[in-house]
Amino acid sequence: MTTPPRAPAEPGSPEIRRSGATVVDVAREAGVSVAVVSRVLNRDPALRVRDATRTRVHAVAEQLSYTPNTSARSLRLASSGAICFVVNDLANPIHAAAIEGAQASAERSGRVMLLTDADELSAHPERLQGMLDSRRVDGLVMHLPGIRDDRALRRIAQARVPTVVMNSRVRGPAGSVILDDEAASRLATEHLLELGHREIGVITALAASDRSQRRRQGVERALGARGLSLAPEWVIEAGFSVALGEVAGDRLLAQKRRPTAVVVLNVMAAIGVLGACRRAGVAVPDELSVIGLIDTWVCDHSSPPLTVVQMPIRELGAQAVSLLLEMIEGGPRASLIVREPAPRLVLRSSTASAASAPAAR
């Protein structure tokens, strides 16, 4: 057995440099060429090599705690191994759930995730553009407020970077991942119906947004199934923030005839509605039942605690990233609906039987 030429382990050599063994170091130490090291560590199936060599390479890599340099790798592979998540409001705990899901999904695939604020994006579009042009990220997940997406999206589409949009369906090359919004809002409405409510209002998120429309549709279907329909004066547009929810709540409460229950198509807005009720002295749930869409810890601590339909936001984020990764690998654009776990009613204290509500005004 001829021992392969191995560089003698010079005792005087400066082995003290603790920072960053390279593939060359490993190769030298293992007595092989860098090609072998790379191919062994990347498990190249086309590589035929002695088992002894293979283990030796692994051992040396381990001992030197070798980790491939990301920049070099990215340069060669023409792929940064990073994706970017664009989110419009970090303080919204719902987004936090989506981020966590996305994050987990990214890490599982060995990629990292950058986070960017959508406000920043609007204020300095050139930064996102720069990130794309400079190939800092391989793809984009966007979670945008809803309607004014188009300008930004068109720009992205031109940049030909794989993109997935969360929570709204879009035309064009971007993939999309949405929730089963209709099922959720139907569930919410059915809950109110079962409690005996017949006079039901809706506070939509941005009415023009895709997501809000799907949710509204769920309400209408649930009502329709009982031969009821939505009174136009009880359909009020809010938005995705607590403040807009409060305004909408004020307007609803200012109606001559008030509904006995309202389904709010966005949690933040729902919290706002509760605030409006408190200010107006309207007791929830005694005078008005309120139900929101999507659960978050805040719902447990509002006054009163908010009954909601729980939706799989975390999974939404995870799926968005998974789809993105597939698209990056060359897969087709797709648009998915995340149905699992299915929307589920979480009962708290903001809804009650219609019987307990006195005649409106």
Added chain:
Amino acid sequence: MTTPPRAPAEPGSPEIRRSGATVVDVAREAGVSVAVVSRVLNRDPALRVRDATRTRVHAVAEQLSYTPNTSARSLRLASSGAICFVVNDLANPIHAAAIEGAQASAERSGRVMLLTDADELSAHPERLQGMLDSRRVDGLVMHLPGIRDDRALRRIAQARVPTVVMNSRVRGPAGSVILDDEAASRLATEHLLELGHREIGVITALAASDRSQRRRQGVERALGARGLSLAPEWVIEAGFSVALGEVAGDRLLAQKRRPTAVVVLNVMAAIGVLGACRRAGVAVPDELSVIGLIDTWVCDHSSPPLTVVQMPIRELGAQAVSLLLEMIEGGPRASLIVREPAPRLVLRSSTASAASAPAAR
């Protein structure tokens, strides 16, 4: 004037490739060497070059919408241009503020920010390690729960990656950025004192955490200034979550003698305390005044809305990143206190004059 040799713009050449002009393309098109392009675009002051050439290079770069490839640049410069922000609970809106500040600060310096969950970090420490070893990030900002930081930190310190810790002071090579916690909790306590409260309790966050100790000290100083002191049975440890706050609230309310007011050293815990009061039928603020530390939108929508001391969390994040960047540039480790904007009382409805509180039990 001799025109420099310029590559003729071949009309038949494939100029259709829209993706990624390189420095070579720019050089060819401008009729100069890549060295000139690089140095012109990077504004190398040592470069002597004709003004005409300079403008030509800029023009061509613009026209080809050239953006340097990040991977190549990072490889050459041995710096990724990215930092990593480690946060322990994304759903905590306070952290969101810190993240936004950090984010803004990073972008201002042209770097990008990765976000990592501290839970993930504990579950898979090798991932952070990998990110560091593979030189994916140039530095680390950590916002950790408080006390059990040491193991992770020690590991980081070994990796010799510049690190800044937010919200607690640490030994070792890491920098730190903290708030003026003492001033804030003193302010909170003084508010209660001015309302006439003399029987004041404290619900600490993790008692052993640096931050919690500083906050507790503020309370003691404020009391001390009036010749009062903290009753040991009214000092209860909670943590950084709503759930732990509830437990602590339960324990406080279970005391034989109850204080008439309590300062809670963490907002999440404060929300939890409110929940405990509601469950126990203790009216806030009539039977118990509650004040929290650090403001966030949730405080506006708890029941009752929570009076708090506002603290500059966003600035904390921004400063943390700024310090980190300085350390990356070779600056010394430092530990700062962010005092601006100064802590400020935000009055809501969870505190009231002591007079209105009936005798305890």
Added chain:
DNA sequence: AGCGCATGATAAAACGATTTACCGACTTGT
């Protein structure tokens, strides 16, 4: 004429990984 010096560049060597193309030494079949 010859020296030095500024001007305006350029060529080439890194940075650290991946991958293609090739190669020498053995086996094996005929």
Added chain:
DNA sequence: ACAAGTCGGTAAATCGTTTTATCATGCGCT
């Protein structure tokens, strides 16, 4: 004995930048 095929690798090109060292040219001066 020789062509062909396997085994176990290696050398070198490449990705796109940055930066150091070098160089040609012309000009002013002595």
